[in-house]
Amino acid sequence: MLAxxxxxxxxxHTEKQAHAVAEGVRRVPHAEVQLIAVTDGDIPWDKLAASDAIIFGSPTYNGTISARLKKFMEDSTRPAWIPQTWRNKIAAGFTNSGAQHGDKLNSLMTMALFAAQHGMIWVGLDLFAGKGTEDPNRIGxxxxxxxxxxxxxxxxxxIASDLHxxxxxxxRVAEITSRFKANA
Structure with a gap:
């Protein structure tokens, strides 16, 4: 299973969060993970097509995803959307902002809608909202x-709880993707 x-x-800050997501993927037996920053140069569309799951991440700027991630989304039309190369892949997302709330939900909704347009299967977070700063999913x-x-x-x-x-x-994405592949 490749995520x-x-x-x-x-x-x-979002890169640090991306590495924490990768750490979680690696907890699942036989799961492999690769990280691709949109700023690394040309997008390796073949690597994305070969992936079983794609997890999108962006800072939240002005209530939505970054311009660079939006450009990636627009650039995906020919290599991924038209041929539907990501159809039935597992998808998920993460974001961060400087403010406690900062309209991060809008960024995640943008990613989820993008995934839906590609025929992907979105995986959300299954953690109840934490009550304090030390609790996972403290933002809810x-x-x-x-x-x-x-x-x-x-x-x-x-902080550590956000990285957890x-x-x-x-x-969660790696576990669900592994189950999905086993039953395909």
């Missing part, structure tokens, strides 16, 4: 993993 984490990160997201990053170095933020939430999402 690809495709993400954008403006200041390093169901559609995907949400994190909050203060205006500090990525060495300090997002991201890792949980990665593990």
């Amino acid at each position: 690809t984490i495709l993400y954008d990160s403006g200041y390093g 997201g169901w559609l995907g993993a949400m994190a909050q990053s203060d205006n500090v170095s990525p060495d300090l933020s997002p 939430t991201a890792a949980h999402l990665g593990q």
